Amino acid sequence: MATTIDQVFVNLKLWAVGLFPAAWQPLVSALLSIIAIIGVFATLFAITTILERKGLGRIQNRYGPNRVGPCGILQPMADGIKAIIKEDVVPRSADKLVHFLAPVVLVAPVFLVYSVLPVGRNMTPLDLDAGVLFFFAIGATTELAVFMAGWASHNKYSLLGAMRAIAQMISYEVPLLLSTVPVIMAVGSLSTVRIVAAQTGYVGWLPRWFVFTPWGLAGFILFVIAATAESNRSPFDLPEGESEIIAGYFIEYSGFKFALFFLGEYLGLFAVSGLAITLFLGGWSAPLSFLTWIPSWVWFFAKLLAMIGAFIWVRGTVPRLRMDQLMNFAWKFMLPMALINILAVAVWRYLPAGFWRWPACAGVVWLPYLALGRGLAGSKRVTKRVYRYAA
Amino acid sequence: MLGEGILKGMVETARNFFGSYRSRERLVTVQYPEERLPMKENARNFPFLVYDGVDAEKGLRCVACKICEKECPPQCIYIILERDEKGKPQKHPKVFDIDLSVCMSCQICVEVCPFDAIKMDTEFELSCADRFGGLLVHKPQLAKSNEYYHQLHPADAEEVDARLAAEKAKAEAKAKAAVAPSTAKPPSVPRPTPAK
Amino acid sequence: MQWAFNIVAVLTLLSAAAALSLRNLVHCALCLAGALGGLAVLFLQLNAQFVGLAQILVYVGAVAILVVFAILLTRGADFSKQPALSPSWVVGAGVAVLVLGSLVAAIRTMTATGVLPSAPPLVAVRDIGARLMAEYVLPLEVVGLLLTVALIGGVVIALQEKRR
Amino acid sequence: MIPLSHYLLVSALLFCIGLGGALTRRNAILVLIGIELMLNAANLNFLAFWRYGPRPEALTGMMFVIFSIGIAAAEAAVGLALIIAVYRHYRTTEVDKLDTLKG
Numbered sequence: 001m002a003t004t005i006d007q008v009f010v011n012l013k014l015w016a017v018g019l020f021p022a023a024w025q026p027l028v029s030a031l032l033s034i035i036a037i038i039g040v041f042a043t044l045f046a047i048t049t050i051l052e053r054k055g056l057g058r059i060q061n062r063y064g065p066n067r068v069g070p071c072g073i074l075q076p077m078a079d080g081i082k083a084i085i086k087e088d089v090v091p092r093s094a095d096k097l098v099h100f101l102a103p104v105v106l107v108a109p110v111f112l113v114y115s116v117l118p119v120g121r122n123m124t125p126l127d128l129d130a131g132v133l134f135f136f137a138i139g140a141t142t143e144l145a146v147f148m149a150g151w152a153s154h155n156k157y158s159l160l161g162a163m164r165a166i167a168q169m170i171s172y173e174v175p176l177l178l179s180t181v182p183v184i185m186a187v188g189s190l191s192t193v194r195i196v197a198a199q200t201g202y203v204g205w206l207p208r209w210f211v212f213t214p215w216g217l218a219g220f221i222l223f224v225i226a227a228t229a230e231s232n233r234s235p236f237d238l239p240e241g242e243s244e245i246i247a248g249y250f251i252e253y254s255g256f257k258f259a260l261f262f263l264g265e266y267l268g269l270f271a272v273s274g275l276a277i278t279l280f281l282g283g284w285s286a287p288l289s290f291l292t293w294i295p296s297w298v299w300f301f302a303k304l305l306a307m308i309g310a311f312i313w314v315r316g317t318v319p320r321l322r323m324d325q326l327m328n329f330a331w332k333f334m335l336p337m338a339l340i341n342i343l344a345v346a347v348w349r350y351l352p353a354g355f356w357r358w359p360a361c362a363g364v365v366w367l368p369y370l371a372l373g374r375g376l377a378g379s380k381r382v383t384k385r386v387y388r389y390a391a
Numbered sequence: 392m393l394g395e396g397i398l399k400g401m402v403e404t405a406r407n408f409f410g411s412y413r414s415r416e417r418l419v420t421v422q423y424p425e426e427r428l429p430m431k432e433n434a435r436n437f438p439f440l441v442y443d444g445v446d447a448e449k450g451l452r453c454v455a456c457k458i459c460e461k462e463c464p465p466q467c468i469y470i471i472l473e474r475d476e477k478g479k480p481q482k483h484p485k486v487f488d489i490d491l492s493v494c495m496s497c498q499i500c501v502e503v504c505p506f507d508a509i510k511m512d513t514e515f516e517l518s519c520a521d522r523f524g525g526l527l528v529h530k531p532q533l534a535k536s537n538e539y540y541h542q543l544h545p546a547d548a549e550e551v552d553a554r555l556a557a558e559k560a561k562a563e564a565k566a567k568a569a570v571a572p573s574t575a576k577p578p579s580v581p582r583p584t585p586a587k
Numbered sequence: 588m589q590w591a592f593n594i595v596a597v598l599t600l601l602s603a604a605a606a607l608s609l610r611n612l613v614h615c616a617l618c619l620a621g622a623l624g625g626l627a628v629l630f631l632q633l634n635a636q637f638v639g640l641a642q643i644l645v646y647v648g649a650v651a652i653l654v655v656f657a658i659l660l661t662r663g664a665d666f667s668k669q670p671a672l673s674p675s676w677v678v679g680a681g682v683a684v685l686v687l688g689s690l691v692a693a694i695r696t697m698t699a700t701g702v703l704p705s706a707p708p709l710v711a712v713r714d715i716g717a718r719l720m721a722e723y724v725l726p727l728e729v730v731g732l733l734l735t736v737a738l739i740g741g742v743v744i745a746l747q748e749k750r751r
Numbered sequence: 752m753i754p755l756s757h758y759l760l761v762s763a764l765l766f767c768i769g770l771g772g773a774l775t776r777r778n779a780i781l782v783l784i785g786i787e788l789m790l791n792a793a794n795l796n797f798l799a800f801w802r803y804g805p806r807p808e809a810l811t812g813m814m815f816v817i818f819s820i821g822i823a824a825a826e827a828a829v830g831l832a833l834i835i836a837v838y839r840h841y842r843t844t845e846v847d848k849l850d851t852l853k854g
Contacts, residue, residue, distance in 0.1 A: 058411045059404045062420045098617065130637050130712045137640040140648025144620055147655055151613055163659075166652055173648075190712050317404045318397055333393075373393025592753045596761045603765055603788055607772025607781060619784050622765075626791050629761070630816075632753075633802045638816050642794075645820050650787065650827045657780055657831040661838040672775050673847050679774025687767035694759045715810065715817070723814055730821040737825035741832035 006295040009036075010122050033125035037114045044304075045266045046076035052312050059316035083259035091154055091252050098152035103253070103260035106145035109138045110267040117274040118196050120284045120297030131192035132180060135275055136173075139230075142268065143169050146239075146249050149261070153252035161248025164323065165239035169230055171330040176226035178338035179219045182345035183210055183279045192275075196283030205289040209282040214362040215344040218369075220280040222338055224310075227272035229330070231265060233311060235318040238326060273307035274300075333372050340368045432544065435511035437491050438500055440533045447534040452508035455484040459500035459509055467493035468500065487533060491517060492526040507551045513543050592632060599625030612658045620651035637712050758799035766792035777845045779834045783827070790823050 004011075013032050020028045050065065050073060057064025065072040090099060115126040116134050128134050143166050150162020184190060187198045201208045210216035229236040240248035250261040277283060281303055284296035321329070344364040351357035411417045421428055442450035455472040473485035500509050512535070519525030541548040599622050606618035623646040630639035673679070719727050766789050773785030794816045801812025838844050 055408070058408045061407055061411050061417045063418060063422075098614075128636065130640055133637065133640045133644070133712075137643040137648070140644050141624075143648060143652055144617070147652065148617065151655075151659075159659075166656075170649070170652065188713070313401060313404065313408075316408075317400045370392065589753060592757065596757070600761065600764055600768065603768045606788070607768060607776060607785055612778065612780060615781060615784060619787070622788065623791060626765075626795060629758070629795060630798055633758070633798045635798050635802070635813055635816070638798065638813055638820070641817065641820055645824050646787075646791075650824060653827055653831050654780060654784065657834055660835050661780070661844045673777045676775035680771055682774060683767045683771030686770055687763060690763035690766070691760070694756055694763060697756065697759075710807075710810065710813065715813070718810055718814065719817075723818075726814075726818055730818055733825050734821060737829050741828040744829070744836045745832040 002293040002295070006121055006297075008295075009120070009297065030125075033115065034111075037111060037125065041111070041114060041267060041270055042263070044270060044301075045263055046080070048266055048270075048308055049076050049079065051308065052315075055309070055312045056316050059313070080259070084256055086255035088255040088257060089252075093154040094252065095152040095154065098148050099252070100257075102145050102149035102152060103257045103264065105148060106142060106264040107260050107267065109141045109145075110264055110271060112138050113271045114274070116192050117271070117278060118192050118283050119274075119300045120295070123284075123297060124193050127193050128191065130190045132184065132190045132195075132275075132279075135192075135271070136177060139268070139271070140173070142264075145264075149253070150249035153249070155252050157245045157247075158249050158251045161239045161245045161251065164245075165232060165249055168232070168236065168239060168326060168330075171327060172226045172229035172236075172334070175222055175330065175334035175338045176230055178335070179222040179226060179341065180275075180279055181338075181342050182215050182219045185342070185345050186210065186349065192278050192283075196278055196285065199282040200285045202289040207282055207285060207287055207289070209280065209285075209287075211280040211282075213348065214358065214365050215341055215348055216280055218337065218341050218344065218365045220276065222334060222341065223276050223280065224307075226334060227269075227276060228311065228314070229326075231269040231272060233265075233269060234315040235320050236326060237320060238323060241320060269308070269311065270304065273304055273311070276307065277303045332375070336372060337365075337369065341365060430513050430543075432546065434513045435498055436496055436515050437494055437512050437517075438489060438498075438509050438533075439512045439535045440487060440530070441508055441510055441537055441540050442534050443537050445536075447531070447536070450536075451483065451534060452506050453484050453487065454482040454506055454508070455480075455487075456505070458503050458505070462499050462503045464497060464499060465493045465495050467491070484530065487530040488527060489533060490527050507555065510540055510544075510547075592629075595625055595628045595632070599629065613655065616651060616654045616658055619654065620647050623647055623651065634710065637710070637715055755799060755803040758795060762792045762795040762799065765789075765795065777847055779837070779844045779846050779849075780831070782846060783830045783834065786830075787823065787827065790819065790826075794819050 013029065013036075016032060017025050017029050053075070054064035054072070065075040068074040068078045090096060113135055116124065116128055116131040118124040126134075146165045146169070147162050150158045150160075150165070153159075183195060187195050189195065199207070199209050206212070211220045232239050239245075240250075245251075250258060253261060277300065284300040286292045286294060286296075286299055344361050347364050348357055348361045351360055407417070441452050442448075443452065444450035455470055457470050457472075460466075460468045460470050467490040469486065469488040469490075470484050471486040473481040473483040475481055496511070498511055501511055517526065537548070537552075540551075602618045602621035602625060606615050606622055609615050609618065624643060627639045627642040627646070630642055769785040769788030769792060771785075772788070773782045776782060776785070797812040797815050797819070801807060801810070801816075804812065834844055837849060841849060843849070
């Protein structure tokens, strides 16, 4: 029974594909996967918008949206209708074609990226040998879309926002990629399916997820920080800092195109969260060995929602960084820590299994962390503020 | 240690999050259309005209002196004096319009009015479907009774009433004195306290 | 497969031609990104999965962005009204056409024309990694050194000069 | 199956587009773009010969392309840095105007 529910979507798809002649089957299979991905993640986007607004509201001791439908749960629909029927304004001096293409170039690759995420047992639309590389390669096109949007709007704020966003994304892509390297080294494969398979076992009833090793925990934290910066979320949301450059690169977008930018941003967040789950949190595997009767896809989406909740929580807590702090953090803390983490996984790999590799590996990560943290704090020169005009 | 402050902050926001579900006092939001905060004593929004008695047209205190029209900084007041058949000016406005989309709620018209005829309203739900005509209000809509004014600003209204009554008494006494000059001085009237 | 190859090849060549013939430099850079992306699809069609994905990651994600930054930093975006072609463009175009002619002639007279591949080779990323670490470890180290030198050199060259 | 000559033709065309662009355009950045395209045309050739060659399991052509991509990245970084430095000095990126030997 448990396996039936676990594999219900796989069997459903097999049955649907079987209805077509053999020549059509690959195409139908691909189309079904695409429809499922778009449907599921677009719905998740709607759920997340309301969760985020409600959650942020409660963090700030407000109610959040509570007018449309019971407790405001129909708010995403109202937002969607509003976005669709709004007038689409294109600036007169904008580069019309590039302005139009930018949201498309932003959203299309993000949907592509989902095809390598294992959302359940046997539920990976595209099992590539180089799955993680595919993820990052396709994800890298986002930068181009951001530039297109910022430049084509012919607005200095949008151009500044785009430049900031690209500088930030390129800077944080380095630690993002490097923090996945330990996992790839430990598994010995770039395939997302194999990475999840390597984490499915249990010790007693505790899972063998990578996040429960010293290098895995460090890698997970580094990955999540870099992912926050990659998807332009607070506290790294400088590209759209309202107080400085209004809305950043999508300032000149309105109506449905603006909604597409919003969608792209959230879909990118889900994608990196999904990859973090795949790499460090055991993908679709259950957290405790006696909970394996719950279907695998339920676990994946539960973990995804938990990650999103954590992102919302961080957004409600941490204030926005300054541009120089952002860059210093990327190059002076994230990059060295990611490199040290690669060293740590090598230590872990070549020490004999047993108690001693735990403190050794933890020490390799922890001591540089303390030193770098002190370095970052020490470089802060706090001087007494001098008022020039106010006596 | 790096990151300690962030963890502390996250604990604080988590406390806010769960606390807002447990105790209602934390929630600062007022659910506006159903639930309203009491208006402040000195709240003001846009001007209106005060009339005494029951008839809005007859009791209007305004004498169309046009001081407010001249003083109004954004010039949102428009007054036409009423004249009878012979062209003799009456102490009454024929037209009194205020363009609320122009008015900036400065209360200068109230300050300069020598007759306490124009006062500030607290009504703020003025939205209307007509973009141009809807916010141009005319005399019938502007005229509000003195009781209404008492409701809005009770303290101010008491003071204004006392002053007006005192002035009226003074004028009557003066008239009486003019009728009978042989009698002694008119009874001393307490000076009205100046408006704040 | 033939039609997919044709579409991708034509699109790649068109955007490559656009990348070198448009007046607006930013359009040129975007077309370059398109051409390189199309080329990556051709690589994928040749069963070179790793190389194709690396091509997208390096070229579309990094080099195209670098070109765009260079264009904006040198104010190439406000293209002037002066001619886009250099005065000796006839010679250049002639050379290009000559090279094309000779290459096409060479391809047409090639004896191995129409060689069909044997079974599509299955290249695991693991094999590439193993090769890089065993046979090709010296070139790998040299490339690493080259990239480091290029990084430092690029920073030093482009650094703002302090003195006047 | 697509014959080898088709890949070679595409590669030749791409190479000549790059060559023509590099030789005829004024702007230094476009010259660099042309050179990048020529490099990529060569990469396509390497991959096509690897795929259609006698011993694809040796991975020779693929290795060459991997190294070529790495070198091209370094070349682009240094080349663009040079263009920016030159622009800062001469206030132009047009190759025809950069004809003085003395800075």
